[in-house]
Amino acid sequence: MTVKFYIPDGHLEKFALRVFERAGFKVSISERGYNPQIDDEEIVMKRIRPQDFPFVLSLDKGDLAITGSDIIQEFRLQYPENGEKIQELLDLEMGQTRLCVAISEEILPGVKSIEDFKKSMKGRKAVVATEYPNISRDYLKKNGIDAIIRKPAGKTEAWLVPPIPEADMIIETTETGRTLKENGCRVIDTIMDTSSFLIANSDSLKDKDKKRKINEVVQLFGGALKGQGKVNVYMNVLNPKDLDKVLSVLRSHVERPTINNLEGGGYDIFVVIDEKELKYLLPELKRKGASSIVVSDTRMIIE
Numbered sequence: 001m002t003v004k005f006y007i008p009d010g011h012l013e014k015f016a017l018r019v020f021e022r023a024g025f026k027v028s029i030s031e032r033g034y035n036p037q038i039d040d041e042e043i044v045m046k047r048i049r050p051q052d053f054p055f056v057l058s059l060d061k062g063d064l065a066i067t068g069s070d071i072i073q074e075f076r077l078q079y080p081e082n083g084e085k086i087q088e089l090l091d092l093e094m095g096q097t098r099l100c101v102a103i104s105e106e107i108l109p110g111v112k113s114i115e116d117f118k119k120s121m122k123g124r125k126a127v128v129a130t131e132y133p134n135i136s137r138d139y140l141k142k143n144g145i146d147a148i149i150r151k152p153a154g155k156t157e158a159w160l161v162p163p164i165p166e167a168d169m170i171i172e173t174t175e176t177g178r179t180l181k182e183n184g185c186r187v188i189d190t191i192m193d194t195s196s197f198l199i200a201n202s203d204s205l206k207d208k209d210k211k212r213k214i215n216e217v218v219q220l221f222g223g224a225l226k227g228q229g230k231v232n233v234y235m236n237v238l239n240p241k242d243l244d245k246v247l248s249v250l251r252s253h254v255e256r257p258t259i260n261n262l263e264g265g266g267y268d269i270f271v272v273i274d275e276k277e278l279k280y281l282l283p284e285l286k287r288k289g290a291s292s293i294v295v296s297d298t299r300m301i302i303e
Contacts, residue, residue, distance in 0.1 A: 001209040003043050003217075006057075006065035007036065008050035012196060015094040016066045022224035022299060023217075042213050051131075054199065058085040063204040064214060066092065070099050070132060070173060070194040077134035087205065089218050090198040093225060097173040099132065101139075101189040102180050104160040108168075114143050114189045117169065121145070129159040130171035139171070139191050157183045223300035230298035231275045233282075235290040238266040242289025249284050253277055272298055 007016045007027075020027045020038070029036040029047065036045040046062065053065035054075035069088075076083040103111050111117050117126075126147040130136045133149045140147045150167070152159055157180055159167035173194065174180055177187055198221060204210045237246050243259075250257045250271055258270040269290070273281065282293060 001042065001207075001213070003064060003204070003210055003213045004062035005038075005043050005045050005217075006050075006053050006062050006067075007045055007047050008053070008066055009047050010049065012050055012066065012068070012095050013047075015092070015196060019066075019092060019094065019221055019224055022227065023220040024224075024300075025220075043217075054086045055079070055082075057199065057201040058082040060201060060203060063201050063210055064217065065199050066196055067199060068095065068097070068173075068194050068196055070097070070135065070192060072197065072199065073192070074132050074134050077138060085202050087200050087202045088197045089200050089214070090221055090225075092196045092198055092221065095194075095196040097175050097194045098177075099135065099171065099173050099191040099194060100177070100180070100187045101191065102157075102160065102170050102172065102185040102187050103168065104162060104165055105184050105186045106162050107160075107165055112186070112188060114145075117188060118143065118145055121168070126168040127166065128169045128171060129156050129167040131156060131173075132171060135191065136171045157185055160185050219302060220300070223302035226301035226303075227298040229275050230272050230301065231278065232296045232298050233271050233273060233278075234292075234294040234296075235269050235285060236262065236266060236292040237269060237290055238262070239289055240266060243267055245288040246285060246290050249281065249288055253281060272301065 007013065017027055026039040027036050034047050036047055038045055050067040051071050053067040054072055056062055057065055058079065072086065072088065101114060103117060108120055111120050126145055128136055128140065128147045128149050129152050130149060131151055133151055136149055156170050156172045159165060160170055161183060171191065180187060198218065200214055205214060237243050246269065247257065253273045254271045260268045262268050278295065285293060
């Protein structure tokens with residue numbers, strides 16, 4: 001039994017590889033290769049564009065994939081009969097973007113909202129460029145905008161560049177909005193916030209062996225995500241009289257610290273906290289009587 005796992009190329013690739021690494025997997029991938037190698041005999045990998053993942057999983061070509069929530073929604077609008085074939089297993093909380101509506105500031109200087117845009121069209125059909133034609137069609141219909149929708153072969157924002165833009169509007173994903181702004185585009189609405197998800201072919205979850213392996217991946221990925229931004233803190237409290245003072249500091253950060261007796265007297269304490277809290281916590285612990293404080297990275301938290 002093997003599980004076929006699609007991983008994305010493009011901007012999501014580095015995020016996906018980071019999750020694999022934190023979950024304990026070693027993935028080797030060449031710049032131009034399509035079959036990454038992983039140190040798990042029960043997993044085979046394929047690298048293609050994430051826009052295709054829901055479609056190929058729905059055709060039973062694979063079992064797992066990492067793709068964006070915008071891509072999942074676009075797929076379900078385009079192939080409603082296959083929507084149940086895809087199951088979201090885990091929000092990976094990475095590669096967050098916004099699916100935005102933008103216009104050219106130079107061509108439509110007074111347009112600052114979708115209602116302004118609708119008025120600016122004066123009853124004519126708008127030309128809208130987007131990689132998400134089905135989401136866009138649904139959005140435009142809800143806003144009462146009649147449009148011709150085109151999926152560009154190249155960069156979407158290029159269709160708004162003056163002097164004679166090819167489109168009146170683009171609907172495009174952006175992380176920071178910087179690229180849009182540098183090309184003279186103004187964001188006038190946000191359709192959805194997006195994130196990357198681990199998804200599965202629902203039929204694969206009906207296979208006993210594949211389900212076991214898929215659940216293992218979900219557990220490891222989930223543990224790696226919970227461990228992000230967390231650190232392990234170890235300390236000694238050699239004077240028993242200082243224990244309550246140290247615990248009073250710790251309990252504002254954790255509910256139940258681990259406490260063990262030290263041979264010869266005193267205590268050994270272990271906690272997991274947010275890394276950003278260290279700069280406040282460590283000096284106070286030292287003042288209250290903690291010593292030999294050690295901090296290390298939290299790789300995973302599996303509950």
